Amino acid sequence: MSEPAAPATETSGLLRAYQVLATVLGFNLIFVIVAAVAQRVTEPTSWWNLNEDLIFTIDQVHGLLFMILLILIAVMASRYRWRPSMTISTMLLATVPLVSFWAERRATRAAHRPV
Amino acid sequence: MNARSSTLRLWFRPSLLGLHVLAVVALAACLAGGLWQLGAYDARQEHERADRQDVPTVPLAEVWSPGDPFDATLNHRPVSVTGTFGPASEQVWVSGRTQDGQDGFWLLAPLELSGDDALLVVRGFSPEAGEPPAVPAGEVELDVVLEPGEGSSAGLDADRVIDTVRVPTLVNELPYQLFPGFGISTTPAVAAGLPLAVTPDPDVSWTVGLRNLAYSLQWWVFGAFAAFMWWRICREQVEDIQAREQERAPSDAEPVASLSP
Missing domain, CATH: 1.10.287 (Helix Hairpins)
Known part of the structure; x- marks a missing residue:
């Protein structure tokens, strides 16, 4: 009775892209938070403060990748007919360190479930 | 339904x-x-704009000490200075200046402030570089707008004309410790009858x-x-x-x- 899911190859490509990006961003996010805290609590000559420019660039890359992640989640939500709460929570949880990994697992499980 | x-x-x-x-x-x-x-x-x-033009004129010593570099907050800053102009023969013409569509020169003069320290001051603008005019005698007080020193220069020629206000070049030509920047005078009394040089547009970049x-x-x-x-x-x-x-x-x-x- 349920409609067939989108073609398998395309689906797995989208899911794969999401998984890779979400995982990369999960680690990137931890670095961004650690760096932001370290810059405030360590002395001005610490590695964190001497490499302010590098860290700022990493922060910006993180922001850009996160925007792509949001778009991927939006496409997945539409393709897999996610509930709105699932879509929104997947987007929000991607911003929480460590929890983002769990959110990716959860989204992957949801994507594997038949529509 | x-x-x-x-x-x-x-x-x-x-x-x-x-x-x-x-x-x-x-x-x-x-x-x-x-x-x-x-x-x-x-x-x-707004802050940047205030830094450039809407700040009160203060004595130079409050914002800049001899030996200090020219930092960004000094850019276009109006200050008052008190000092004595060096001899008229020490003055220099700076070529390549344009004002009101007219090509011409800046009249640049060292103003001795204290000890050996001197600030280069643009007294005014002239369409031609002739015999440098006389300098006001004795101690004078004038208002200037501070500018950073300019870039590379071909050096001072025999007619005492130089193409840029490059302080490291002029420091070799003048018997003073020069501030690493210069002031554009906004006081007509020291302009030797010349029109004042126009101070650069203090436009704040949108960036x-x-x-x-x-x-x-x-x-x-x-x-x-x-x-x-x-x-x-x-x-x-x-x-x-x-x-x-x-x-x-x-x-x-x-x-x-x-x-x-």
């Missing part, structure tokens, strides 16, 4: 009201975030505080994304309901997976 609920009615189903509220909150937050960053951008611009401007645009892009997501989710929900109603399933006993709680 009709065979198909009107689309409008479906948009206001209770199950979608939460989404509408969330969309309004998200849009308001993004709008506020964007305005906040735009305000920060304006403040940076000052660019990061805040970019952040404010980002907030609005996020807001647009939130609005798009809201519209799309609502539309999908409504379409799902309409599809179910059209199927005319015997009952709602078989819920569509995506709509189950």
Whole structure:
């Protein structure tokens, strides 16, 4: 009775892209938070403060990748007919360190479930 | 109820009201975030503008000491200086200046402030570089706008003409410790009858505080994304309901997976 899911190859490509990006961003996010805290609590000559420019660039890359992640989640939500709460929570949880990994697992499980 | 609920009615189903509220909150937050960053951008611009022209004229010694580098806050800063001009023969013409569409020269003179320390002062603008005019005798007080020293120079020629106000070059030609910058006089009394040199346009580049401007645009892009997501989710929900109603399933006993709680 349920409609067939989108073609398998395309689906797995989208899911794969999401998984890779979400995982990369999960680690990137931890670095961004650690760096932001370290810059405030360590002395001005610490590695964190001497490499302010590098860290700022990493922060910006993180922001850009996160925007792509949001778009991927939006496409997945539409393709897999996610509930709105699932879509929104997947987007929000991607911003929480460590929890983002769990959110990716959860989204992957949801994507594997038949529509 | 009709065979198909009107689309409008479906948009206001209770199950979608939460989404509408969330969309309004998200849009308001993004709008506020964007305005906040735009305000920060304006403040940076304003601050920069104040740094350049709207600051009161203070004695040079309050903002700049001999031996200090020329830092950004000194740029275009009006200050008052008190000192004695060096002999008229120490003056220099700076070529390649344009004023009111006329090519000409700046008359640059060392003003001895204290000890050996001297500030180069542009006294005025002249269409031609002749015999340097006499300097005011004794101690004078004048207002100048500070400018950073200029770039590479071909050096001072026999007619005491130089192409840029390059302090490291002039320091070899004049018997003073020169400040690493110069002042453009805004005091007609020391201009030897010449028109005052025009001080550079203190325009603030729009790129000052660019990061805040970019952040404010980002907030609005996020807001647009939130609005798009809201519209799309609502539309999908409504379409799902309409599809179910059209199927005319015997009952709602078989819920569509995506709509189950």
